[in-house]
Each structure stands twice: as C-alpha cells, then as structure tokens.
Amino acid sequence: MTAGTSAGPALSRGLRPSAGPQQAGPGGRTRKSLRTDGPAGYFFLSPWILGMLLLTLGPMLASLYLSFTDYNLFTAPEWVGLQNYVDMFADQRWRQSVLVTLTYVVISAPLKLAVALAVAMLLARPRRSQGFYRSAFYAPSLIGASVSIAITWRALFSDDAAVDRVLTALGFPSGGWVGDPSRALMILVLLAVWQFGAPMVIFLAGLKQIPRELYEAAECDGAGPWRKFWSITLPTLSPVIFFNVLMETIGAFQAFTSAFVVSSGNGLGGPAGSTLFYTLYLYERGFQDFRMGYASAMAWMLLLAVGLVTAVLFRTSRSWVFYNDGSS
Amino acid sequence: MLNGERHRSRLLAALACAAVLLLTACGGSGGGDGGDGGPVELRYSWWGNADRAALMQQAIAIFEADHPDIKITPNFSDFAEYWQKLNTESAGGGTPDVLQMDFSYLREYGDRGLLLDLDKSENPVPVNDLLPGLQQAGVVDGQRFAVALSGNTWGLIYDPAAFQTAGVSVPERWTWEEYGAAITKVAQTSGMAGAWDYTSIMGVFEIWLRQQGKALFTEDGRIEATPADLERFWQQGVDLRAAGAFPPQDKVAQALPVTVMGADLAASTVNLDSMVTRYAGESDREFALGALPSSNPADLGIRLRPGILLSAFSGTDHPRQAAQLIDFMVNDPRVGEIFGGNRGLPASNAQRAAATPKLSATDAAVAEYEKTIAQQLTVPSALPPAGVGTADSAFLRINEEMAYGRISVQDAAAQWFSETEAALR
Numbered sequence: 118m119t120a121g122t123s124a125g126p127a128l129s130r131g132l133r134p135s136a137g138p139q140q141a142g143p144g145g146r147t148r149k150s151l152r153t154d155g156p157a158g159y160f161f162l163s164p165w166i167l168g169m170l171l172l173t174l175g176p177m178l179a180s181l182y183l184s185f186t187d188y189n190l191f192t193a194p195e196w197v198g199l200q201n202y203v204d205m206f207a208d209q210r211w212r213q214s215v216l217v218t219l220t221y222v223v224i225s226a227p228l229k230l231a232v233a234l235a236v237a238m239l240l241a242r243p244r245r246s247q248g249f250y251r252s253a254f255y256a257p258s259l260i261g262a263s264v265s266i267a268i269t270w271r272a273l274f275s276d277d278a279a280v281d282r283v284l285t286a287l288g289f290p291s292g293g294w295v296g297d298p299s300r301a302l303m304i305l306v307l308l309a310v311w312q313f314g315a316p317m318v319i320f321l322a323g324l325k326q327i328p329r330e331l332y333e334a335a336e337c338d339g340a341g342p343w344r345k346f347w348s349i350t351l352p353t354l355s356p357v358i359f360f361n362v363l364m365e366t367i368g369a370f371q372a373f374t375s376a377f378v379v380s381s382g383n384g385l386g387g388p389a390g391s392t393l394f395y396t397l398y399l400y401e402r403g404f405q406d407f408r409m410g411y412a413s414a415m416a417w418m419l420l421l422a423v424g425l426v427t428a429v430l431f432r433t434s435r436s437w438v439f440y441n442d443g444s445s
Numbered sequence: 446m447l448n449g450e451r452h453r454s455r456l457l458a459a460l461a462c463a464a465v466l467l468l469t470a471c472g473g474s475g476g477g478d479g480g481d482g483g484p485v486e487l488r489y490s491w492w493g494n495a496d497r498a499a500l501m502q503q504a505i506a507i508f509e510a511d512h513p514d515i516k517i518t519p520n521f522s523d524f525a526e527y528w529q530k531l532n533t534e535s536a537g538g539g540t541p542d543v544l545q546m547d548f549s550y551l552r553e554y555g556d557r558g559l560l561l562d563l564d565k566s567e568n569p570v571p572v573n574d575l576l577p578g579l580q581q582a583g584v585v586d587g588q589r590f591a592v593a594l595s596g597n598t599w600g601l602i603y604d605p606a607a608f609q610t611a612g613v614s615v616p617e618r619w620t621w622e623e624y625g626a627a628i629t630k631v632a633q634t635s636g637m638a639g640a641w642d643y644t645s646i647m648g649v650f651e652i653w654l655r656q657q658g659k660a661l662f663t664e665d666g667r668i669e670a671t672p673a674d675l676e677r678f679w680q681q682g683v684d685l686r687a688a689g690a691f692p693p694q695d696k697v698a699q700a701l702p703v704t705v706m707g708a709d710l711a712a713s714t715v716n717l718d719s720m721v722t723r724y725a726g727e728s729d730r731e732f733a734l735g736a737l738p739s740s741n742p743a744d745l746g747i748r749l750r751p752g753i754l755l756s757a758f759s760g761t762d763h764p765r766q767a768a769q770l771i772d773f774m775v776n777d778p779r780v781g782e783i784f785g786g787n788r789g790l791p792a793s794n795a796q797r798a799a800a801t802p803k804l805s806a807t808d809a810a811v812a813e814y815e816k817t818i819a820q821q822l823t824v825p826s827a828l829p830p831a832g833v834g835t836a837d838s839a840f841l842r843i844n845e846e847m848a849y850g851r852i853s854v855q856d857a858a859a860q861w862f863s864e865t866e867a868a869l870r
Contacts, residue, residue, distance in 0.1 A: 190532045191532070191536060191557045191559075275699050276699060292695075295695075295698065296693075296694065296695030296696060296698035296699035298849055298851070387842075387845065388694070388695065388698040389851055390846065405838075406868070
C-alpha cells in the first residue's frame, strides 16, 4: 500500500507533537555509520535507481521526444513539432475523453472520500470486533482493482440483475445500466467509491491523533456533535484530508482497468463513448491504431493536467489546511 | 566474523555479475543456427486459442518428420495481442520467420518491406490448387507477400424457426427493401427483433455499394464513396430501427461480448458466413445460411475473402525453408485433415477435400452455402488500404452513437469521413 506508507510525512508533520524520543539517537555513532555506509547504501538502492533510470525516466524522455513526432512503430519517427498537440483539440473523441474523465474525477474522488471519512468515524470509536469491521471495510480495495470484480460489477448492473431488482422492489424500475450511455459512467463511479479502504485507513490514523482534550473542552462549552465535527475534527484532520484529496484525484485521472473491462463493447469506452476515460483513448491510439506519437503527446497532456491540478490543490491548501505543529 | 562479511560481499558481487551476464545473454540473438550442420530454426507465430495450438503441434510434428533439417519454434497469442506483439517485435527487427497474416494488415506490412516475395523466393509457394477467388489474395503491387490458407464470404445467417413463426418465407434472392419488410414483420409478430443492425458493419456498406456498381475505396487507398452514399445507407438503418426491426441498442451493448445472434436478440444478420460457427456455440438455436439481399439480383457484390494468410519475413535467414513451411500449411492434405474447420474452410482444394469429413455441422453448412454461390466468388477481393482497421471500428462506433440517437445521420457520416480520411493518410 503505497498510499498508506507515504501518508507518513504529512501525518508526522502535523499531528505528532510528541514524536521526539524516536528521532534522537546516540548522535555520534549514527552520524559516523551514515558516512561509512554511504556506498553500501547506494549499492543496496541500485536496483531501484537502475529501475527508475532505465524503466521510468528513460522511457519518459523517449515519450517526450516521440510526442513531437509521427511514429507508427515501423518507420522512423518523423518530426512534426507541435502538430500532435494541435490535432488533439480538433479531435472530437479526445474532447469527449477529457469530458468523461473530468466528470469521473469530480464525482468519484469527493464521493469516495466522503464515504471513507464517514466509515472511518464510525470505526474510530472503540467497540467490540473492531478489527473485523476494519478488515471487512478494507477488503474491497484489495480486490477491487481485479478484472474479476469488474466483470462481477458489470453483471450486477445488467438487466434483471441484483441492482435492477432491488431498485424495482423499492419502486424505482431502472433496467440495466450497462447499455445506457447516461448511466454507464455511474457504474464505474460506484465501483471506485466501493474501494474506499485506503483513504479510510489513513483517516482512521488521523482521527486517532486528535487530542481527546479538545473534544472534552468543547463538551464543557456545550458543543453538539455537528459543532465538534466542524470545529475540531475537520480542521485538525485537514492535512490528512488534503493528502487523501491529492492521492484520490491523481488516482482517478489514471483510472483504466474498470472501464476497460466493464464497458468495452463496440470499441473502447462504450456505450456510445460514455465511459471513454482518457487513458482508454490513449491506449486505443497507441496500441490499436499504432499512432505512438499522438499517444505520447496525449500522455504528456495528461501529466501536465494532473500537475496543474496538483499545483492548484497545493495553492488552495494554504487557506484550508491547518498544521498544528506549534509554530504559530 | 570479518571473514564471513567479506565472503558475503563477494557472493553479492558474484550474484550481481551473474545477473548482468544473464541480462546480456537474453538480449543476444536466439537463433543458434547457421551452416554448422545442425537443424535450421524457424520461428512461426500465429493467433488462435489453445485448441488451435494443439492441432498446430500435430501439423508441426509431421512437417519436422518430413524435414529433419528444420526445427519449428512456435508462438501463439490472441488476435489483438498478436498484432501488438508482432508490431513490437518488428519494430525491434525481430519479426518471426513465418507469420500468420490478416487481409486488413497485409498492405501495411507489405509496404513497410517486412514481407518476403514468395514468388521470388528460392522455393516459390504453389497456389494453383487454391480456389480461383483466393489465388491472387496475397499479391500486393505484383509481389506475393502472402498466401491464403482459408477463405470465407458474406451471407445471410438466419433462424429459420423465427421466420417460420412469423409466416415469412426466405426466398433464394431478395432485395434490401424485401428484406427490410420481412425483418420488420418478424419483429412485429414474434417479439424478437428481425435483424442485427447490418448498417453498423463497414463490410456490408462496401457490398451494398458494389451491388450498385460503386466502390468504397479507390485502388490507391482513398475513399471513393461519397457522404451522400453513407447517409443513404445509414438512413435505411435509422428507418428500420424506428420500425422496431432491430434490437434496442442498450440490450446489444449489454450482451457483449456475446453477439446479438448468440444472445438470441435477433432473428437474422448479414455477416461473414463463418460467424455462424460462433453463433451456434453461443446459442441453442438452429441457424441457416442464405444469400444476402441485393439491389441487383444477378450480382450479390460479394467476394471470397481470405480468412487467414501466411507470410514470411523479408529478413529471414532461411527463405527456402520458410516457403516450404508455408507450402505445407497451405497445400498439404494432412494439414487439412488435422484442422478440419478450425482455421476456416481451407483455401486449397486438396485441403478442403481432406477436411470435409472432419467438418462440424455448421462448418459443413458454410461449405454448402459457398458451393451454391460459387459462380459469384470468382473475382478476387481487392486488397484493403492500410488503416482500414481503424475505419472499420470507427464505422461500428459512430453507428452506435446514431443508434442511441445521440447524433444525426448527416453528422455521423461527416464524422466517419473525417476520421477515415485521417486514418488512411
């Protein structure tokens, strides 16, 4: 779980005022062994460094170059300058994929986080068989990315399947969702929301760090549950929320598998292009039409867009993320 | 202690060296052959499932017994992965010596200089036993880049019971108008849609044009049809859909990857005749084959289309042996007997005769159908231009948007033309 481990810095920065003892070691020795073990350290890091250089950085630079060319894998790449980037904006299917992806990100990421926070707050209170519930709610995010779950999901939302029957019994006859362009994307949103385990665990850790005294003091002042949530939980949890918003937004931009499995019919992203994620269209351009230059340009546009969104999030975070690190 | 540590770091270094050596060894060429008297190695790639692979092993065993100096290294994958893999291998200069080829990719590979001219190789592959419509199938601008080993053609696949229940008889020949009226009646009386939306298939559009003496593509790979042609063709589909002759599009999308016919959503379809084997596997219904509708009863506008072709890599070290393998796979009756209808109906008369006793009931029906319209199938198929695969999938996708009512016929036609012009560039 990379999401879980990388939560570390954000958490320790804001919410571990009493973390002192672990950091202070017997100074001299630590420093010396750091110096002499340097080469060995790099040696042991070398698989990662090599992997990063050869499998990530190298291909990324190659793809940057290819994005300025017309390249079909066979003939040598032909330099076309910014043509691929210009073509994109005239490409109807590209514009559709952008729209579908943005819709998906804007709906699925906040919805997933809201569910994750709600469940985390329910599970934060000590109660019996707490461990069981936590595992049970976490389980979907372990299996949710698998192809078999996506296939099951597709079956659930077909005509006369579970979802249709339950809704019909409740008085909302809905029919199948899979073949309906206006609802197919919602299947994928729900599949994403169902996998709320990772942000939930991070929220749980964050909730545990909120000092009890704050709540006790608020209760003495007569604050109700809502007031405590708005004035204590949300502000003290804001660094964790920020981290989760960032991770989930970036993750949602990159969604691929679910749409590939659930909605691939007459071409990718069906029905009628309603689930054409950006990544899906990129795959179609690169690996079905073999227009690698165009696909590379698309990949770099995605990187730029995600970078931009991340930058905007960081900028706005100054006004709503509260770091209780005692410096103010 | 110290000794142990030094020992351990030496071990690590040795392991690292071994790893590096292993990597470079893998990067080296895998063809350990040449003139040193050992058997020549031929890499042979095809698409297909495990069933086909098992049959292929039997065929390869016979070939290797006949030619003790040749060793075959087989490799197979699914259709979609096959092309990804082949493209990547070819980009790296590692095209297999002998490879299965599809009609819609032939020009692309031929134009890139990747394929051997099988007429000029040291052992030209004989094609005189092939069905007349298939003999010239692999020729690109005068060079024989591939030889067809199987063929199929277009037809009407229908469920006789559904038509009978509706009181509609299937004549030997009919026009599109008669067919349209028939499927509308079937839909009205039987509750099942009369047909799968045949206007979603580019191949049917091509046939429809040909029946009127027109063509979809020019010889030099441009679009010859006009947007007005496509609008007329698609308007037929829109009208029939409005009349209820086609199944609702959301049911069609939901049934995928099962086909409309396999999911019992329609009583008939215009499609490649070999598709009936797939439908029969998906559905319990009985299917029959008949001639497809035509605006010109004398000419159905259909051609014998090569199903699978075989090519050799232009850079192969062993052109003679590659040609021998292709000859064996295309012409040897023992291969026809092993495969039956697995690769489609064989292209050569010798293999077709040898395969006949092994054909399933549906394969036999296809063979029978092709026999009844044999006089229509003597003109060879024109080679589709490079990029036709993209045009084909765009046709299906844009038609789907129309079926959902999201786009007008005029806009749909304009969109297909603009996408296809870009793809054929």
